[in-house]
Amino acid sequence: MLVVSATALLVFWPLAAVVLFRGNALGFAIALFVSGLSQGLFLAGYAFARADRKQWWRWLILATGGLGILMFSLVDAVNLDLDGFFELLILGTLGPAIGHTMVTTVVGPLIFGRILCGWGCWRAMVLERLPVGKGSGRRKGVWVWTPLVGVAVSFAAAVLFALVLDFQPGGTPGYMRGNSIWPVAAGVAVYYAAAIALALALHDQRAFCKYLCPTGFILRWTSRPALLHVSFQADACTGCEACTKVCPMNIPVAARVRMGIRIGKGDCILCQRCVVSCPTGALKTSLRKQLSANGERAKAGGLLDKQVIR
Numbered sequence: 001m002l003v004v005s006a007t008a009l010l011v012f013w014p015l016a017a018v019v020l021f022r023g024n025a026l027g028f029a030i031a032l033f034v035s036g037l038s039q040g041l042f043l044a045g046y047a048f049a050r051a052d053r054k055q056w057w058r059w060l061i062l063a064t065g066g067l068g069i070l071m072f073s074l075v076d077a078v079n080l081d082l083d084g085f086f087e088l089l090i091l092g093t094l095g096p097a098i099g100h101t102m103v104t105t106v107v108g109p110l111i112f113g114r115i116l117c118g119w120g121c122w123r124a125m126v127l128e129r130l131p132v133g134k135g136s137g138r139r140k141g142v143w144v145w146t147p148l149v150g151v152a153v154s155f156a157a158a159v160l161f162a163l164v165l166d167f168q169p170g171g172t173p174g175y176m177r178g179n180s181i182w183p184v185a186a187g188v189a190v191y192y193a194a195a196i197a198l199a200l201a202l203h204d205q206r207a208f209c210k211y212l213c214p215t216g217f218i219l220r221w222t223s224r225p226a227l228l229h230v231s232f233q234a235d236a237c238t239g240c241e242a243c244t245k246v247c248p249m250n251i252p253v254a255a256r257v258r259m260g261i262r263i264g265k266g267d268c269i270l271c272q273r274c275v276v277s278c279p280t281g282a283l284k285t286s287l288r289k290q291l292s293a294n295g296e297r298a299k300a301g302g303l304l305d306k307q308v309i310r
């Protein structure tokens with residue numbers, strides 16, 4: 001973590017200066033500067049923080065990272081969301097579409113999972129401060145399909161941006177840029193209104209992430225085989241369920257450890273709450289698959305009844 005932190009400082013701040021003075025892109029320069037702050041200084045703070053302070057530091061990283069992305073969008077009038085990707089496709093500019101969205105929603109998640117959701121989303125930075133708890137459990141039935149509504153609305157917004165409001169690919173390569181910040185600001189306002197209303201209605205900070213976010217819907221599939229994930233040592237698990245109780249995405253962490261199957265399956269945002277709360281250190285975030293002897297035995301014994309634990 002400290003290596004990432006030092007590298008971020010060495011890369012982001014000099015890059016921010018170059019973009020500001022040579023590229024003349026103020027919003028992008030702010031985003032890079034704030035990323036240095038977030039993934040440089042504050043990540044180091046997280047690494048050294050006491051266990052009971054780590055979530056506070058993670059939120060600081062989430063908030064500064066999210067703020068950087070938001071400033072990039074608003075200052076440079078750039079659409080960074082899934083709507084921006086659809087706009088590029090509608091305008092037939094496949095190259096720029098691959099530039100940003102493929103990296104943040106496909107290639108990046110294949111390696112780092114949903115780390116952006118847990119550590120850098122501008123919607124989540126506000127949602128995580130709402131005093132509404134984490135919901136009583138994962139909703140099923142129609143709620144499984146509501147993210148498709150988010151994707152459909154995102155596509156409709158893309159048609160509006162591209163064909164009516166005259167957004168064009170350009171500026172920073174791979175992004176959609178508009179003539180004015182107002183369409184982008186209106187999009188941000190709609191996202192916030194929907195996310196906050198859903199959180200309040202369902203008493204669940206991450207309700208939007210689970211049931212409506214169009215980006216989250218894509219990430220749910222692309223992050224499933226992610227290299228970076230929460231792994232476990234099943235024979236160190238006492239079954240206390242501390243991990244399951246703190247998970248904001250309502251993942252049955254302890255049950256999955258008992259069954260010896262992958263914890264995330266597209267829902268994990270790598271927030272580390274379960275890892276920090278585990279009293280025996282049975283959970284760890286790692287790039288490697290790590291199944292203990294018990295986990296392997298559970299698999300071999302055919303104990304994997306996914307219906308029971310999903």
Ligand code: SF4
Nearest residue numbers: 117121123209213216
């Ligand atoms: S699911 Fe959507 S709103 Fe939630 S953290 Fe991920 S990108 Fe942000």
Ligand code: SF4
Nearest residue numbers: 247268269271272274
């Ligand atoms: S499984 Fe752990 S790291 Fe993943 S979302 Fe739940 S608490 Fe966070």
